[in-house]
Amino acid sequence: MADENISDLIEKYLKEILENNETVKIRRSEIAGLFDVVPSQINYVINTRFTIQNGYIVESKRGGGGYIRIEKVHLLDDIDILNTLIDAIGNRLTKRDSETIVTTLYNNDLIDRREASIILAAVDKNAIDLSDNELTDILRANIMVSILNRLKYDR
Structure with a gap:
């Protein structure tokens, strides 16, 4: 685990959630708080690791009730x-x-x-x-x- 960077850990955490659910709906700020990073770090992980090329569809809604929905597609x-x-x-x-x-x-x-x-x-x-x-x-x-x-x- 010493070789893993924070982006790897966030990716691993989200993929573990997706193992049990086809879709995960998260709040950027909550995940950022969990890993003690800025919300833009969560955006980076989502934008680079959860792409359609990698088999994911991502929907994002900004604002007070904002969320990010990640869906593993088959x-x-x-x-x-x-x-x-x-x-x-x-x-x-x-x-x-x-x-x-x-x-x-x-x-x-x-x-x-x-x-x-x-x-x-x-x-x-x-x-x-x-x-x-x-x-x-x-x-x-x-x-x-x-x-x-x-x-x-x-x-």
Whole structure:
């Protein structure tokens, strides 16, 4: 535990809650108080660790009655989630984000280990290096969107 930073601890705490519940509704200030951090630290953890690419949908409402709702989604159960994932990719996709998406697909049993390896090879910089990082990220996004669309319609 000495190697874990506060963000890791907050993430672990929220994921433990999500193990027993499909959805968790929290107040930023309460969690910040629990870990003795500023509320922006909670925002950081939510924005970086609980993304659609990681298999979560987050809804946030600010103000006096504000809350954050985190829902663990099961990609197999909902094509809308694949559509949301496609929308989240946008026009560019980094290698790191593509790896996160593949991990999420694998963890949700949408693809097996071999398919994950093939997808990662297809979006690897060595395979699609255009000597221009922006063009490489655009091509990577196009490949990943094509794969996700195939997963949606080919069952």
